[in-house]
Amino acid sequence: MTTPTLDELRTEAKVVSLPLRTRFRGIDTREALLLEGPRGWTEFSPFPEYDDREAATWLAAALDFGWNVPPAPARTRIPVNATIPAVPAASVTDVLARFDGCRTAKVKVAEPGQVLADDVARVRAVREAMGAEGRIRIDANGAWNLDEAEHAVHALAEYDLEYIEQPCMQLDELAELRRRIRYLDIPIAADESVRKAADPLEVARAGAADLLVVKAQPLGGVRAALRIVADAGLPAVVSSALDTSVGLAMGAALAAALPALDYDCGLGTASLLAADVTAETLVPAGGAIDVRRVDADPDLLSAHAAAPDRRDWWLARLERCHALLPS
Template identity: 60%
Template sequence: MFSLPPLDEVLAGAHVVSLPMRVKFRGVQAREVMVFKGPAGWGEFGPFLEYDDDESAKWLASALEAGWLGQPARVRDWVPVNATVPAVAPAQVPAVLAAFDAVHTVKIKVAEAGQSLSEDAARVGAVRHLLPEAKIRVDANGGWDVEQAVSALRMLSVFGLEYAEQPVASIAELAAVRVALRGTVLIAADESVRKATDPLAVARAGAADLLVVKAAPLGGVRRALEIVAEAGLPAVVSSALDSSVGISAGLALAAALPELPYACGLGTVSLMAADIADPSLVAVAGGMEVREVVADPGLLAQCAAPADRREWWLQRLRRCYALL
């Protein structure tokens, strides 16, 4: 970990914004994040509201790395990006996909609380109907048990799945699903990496075919690169419903990985109705050029969160800084 900047310096440049969503995503209709500018660039501190301080401190470490240390050298200047379809009705799928440019890969949310497998199948089927040549991956966010996951993935495999992301919650369950499917559907670990006390446990257990890595929850781009190298598994870089500032950290991670065999989940700004950068960091022609992102003062003011929410985030920042 690099030397932390003074807390007063971080607080002085902090902005808290609320970004409305075009469609509900992960139960969120407006995304709150904090951003600040350091000598090396802009950083984003955006752990979800329910995350505790211990988990959130890693997100702060990532933001401070971006703002005060800068990102590591890159090995590529362009990164392929997938489209993302939330747990919407099939009739909404065309409108969601229309927000993305030159779609070649789609991640589809499944196993949403209160929804059925038939609804999942209808959503995946709607994507396949619209994009017969696209690669399709599904993300359950740990919403199934082993039996449900095996049954669901066998059914959904008829649409041709690139992989299934976090179909079950625990590492032991991931391993069981992977054994049961016998390679017919590849298994990707997300929460079992970024929310685990030991992010390498999933690799040691042989519980996944690939890892989904996110810079902020893992403590920054450099720490994420170390985890991928130590795990020895292919990696997909994804985001955590970030603004363009947060997406730029994920883009820096994707640009620095020695190998990048999969399209990255960095296109979620397209799901937002507002952003704090102009131009926004969104995919064009199916990917993103690696570039610096600067928050726009006018957009920061336009999207500013109410005073009570700003104070809530400032207090959270103070607590998480103390843990670093």
């Protein structure tokens, strides 16, 4: 692929600010920069706190998806999970209702300002709403230390957890926790230890996880993520980074190209958005989303255009990240 010039990208760039239905990751709106390449619309949306070198990997992914043909799909529909933010237990049923037909729920835990009792109440509410056959996974985003994680696992184990995503941030703690809770038969999944690591394969070599959570944008694109999964030799679940439907289409292309897909994927998060860039949103229907390109709607791009100062911020970031790409 020939990298598009900065002038080409700046001319086509659309910056949007989309409101969320529920506060998530500490934010109430999701900003994204969208581009239209020869293969269709694509997305560049690293979170604002990420530095330029990390964000440049997201730009590489966006250009790959917009300028290259994705790998051949092995499936046309991707089963997805519901995502439950760190809401009060009383709000769980309303959130689940936005995820049509989903048999799996990922529940956020270890939210700053909350305590373990809040997590237990939330997970209990999900189990009661989904019944015995529903699948529940929890995600701590690395917020616990080893002892906190072990204590939390024991408090939540009675709710029949499918797996625990990134309970601790350090690899040695993940490996030790995996050893301590092996008798509970609850797998550990690695997310930040893959996408934010200098070496995304180190977590597999360290025996610190049973499966990987992979995201197309942070890993540099569909092909780059496929290589990581193949080299790690572990099962993978594809997830999103609270993308618009354009970004979710990139994630769906990754999930579609995996040789095996043993877990429901975290690609139903458009249900957390109160607005999107397309009228044909990639929200779950019957517990799955389609593998397809998403075209941004000019009227919605205009309606949700970011404020001028935020557009300028994103264009400056685009310029800095573009300069870090291989020529």
